[in-house]
Amino acid sequence: MVKDITLDETDLEILRILQEDCRTTINDIAKRLNKNKSTIHYRIKRLEEAGVIQGCYAKVNPEALNQDYLTITLVRAKYGPGYHKRVGEKLAKIPGVWAVYFILGEIDFVVLARHKNLDSVRNMINAFLSIEEIERTSTHVIVDIIKEDPRVEIPETK
Numbered sequence: 770m771v772k773d774i775t776l777d778e779t780d781l782e783i784l785r786i787l788q789e790d791c792r793t794t795i796n797d798i799a800k801r802l803n804k805n806k807s808t809i810h811y812r813i814k815r816l817e818e819a820g821v822i823q824g825c826y827a828k829v830n831p832e833a834l835n836q837d838y839l840t841i842t843l844v845r846a847k848y849g850p851g852y853h854k855r856v857g858e859k860l861a862k863i864p865g866v867w868a869v870y871f872i873l874g875e876i877d878f879v880v881l882a883r884h885k886n887l888d889s890v891r892n893m894i895n896a897f898l899s900i901e902e903i904e905r906t907s908t909h910v911i912v913d914i915i916k917e918d919p920r921v922e923i924p925e926t927k
Contacts, residue, residue, distance in 0.1 A: 770820055771819060771820040771821060772818070772819040772820055774815070774816075774819040774821060776821070777926075778926045779802060779804065779808075779812060780812055780816060780821075781923050781924070781926060782801075782802055783798060783802070783809065783812055783813060783816065784816070784821070784822070784923050785923050786798050786801065787813075787822070787825065788920045788921070788923070789920075791825035791826070795809045795810050795813070828919075831883050834885075835885045836865075836883040836884060836885055837884075837885070838883065838884035838885070838886065838887070838889070838890055838910060838911075839881070839882070839883055839884075839910070839911040839914070840880075840881070840882045840883075840884065840890060840893070840908050840909065840910055840911065841879060841880070841881055841908070841909045841911065842878075842879070842880040842882070842893075842894075842897065842906050842907065842908040842909070843876045843878070843879060843880075843906065843907045843908075843909075844856075844860065844876065844877055844878040844879075844880060844897065844903055844905075844906050845875065845876055845877055845903070845904045845905045845906075846877045846878065846902045846903050846904060847902045847903075847904055849902075852877075852902060853871045853877065853878075855902065856877070856878065856900065856902045856903065857869050857871055857878065859900050859902075860878060860880055860897070860900070863880075863882070863893055863896045863897070864889075864892070864893070864896075865882040865883055865884050865889055865893055866880055866881070866882045866893070867881055867882060867883060868880070868881040869881075880897075890908070890910070893908075894906065894908055
């Protein structure tokens with residue numbers, strides 16, 4: 770949950786820099802923005818506390834870890850009170866799953882997963898089928914990634 774916070778151009782520039790390379794030092798950010806290091810440190814801390822910055826991660830190439838299979842699974846579940854939280858948490862615990870989205874419409878969840886081989890894909894599908902609230906799944910294997918960029922588009926203010 771993001772706290773109510775107003776972002777100015779300095780905050781947005783900090784976000785752009787960190788999103789491009791989270792290893793950029795406070796000193797380097799301060800130089801680039803012509804601001805004091807203490808100002809940059811304060812701003813980053815404020816953005817973290819407000820929930821705008823939720824972490825910094827290395828972008829690891831999945832192929833380097835032999836996780837060449839990327840799947841998208843559409844899941845339809847039995848409707849009931851709190852089902853989306855209950856089923857969503859079960860889906861999130863399945864090995865290889867890295868994203869679970871609850872959506873509106875005929876499908877209830879979209880699940881993204883990475884796998885080393887087809888056995889791993891089969892194991893995931895069997896794990897889906899073992900969840901009693903799941904009515905139906907449809908798993909699609911990604912053949913080629915055209916674009917994949919987890920960064921958020923940060924608006925220009927000028």
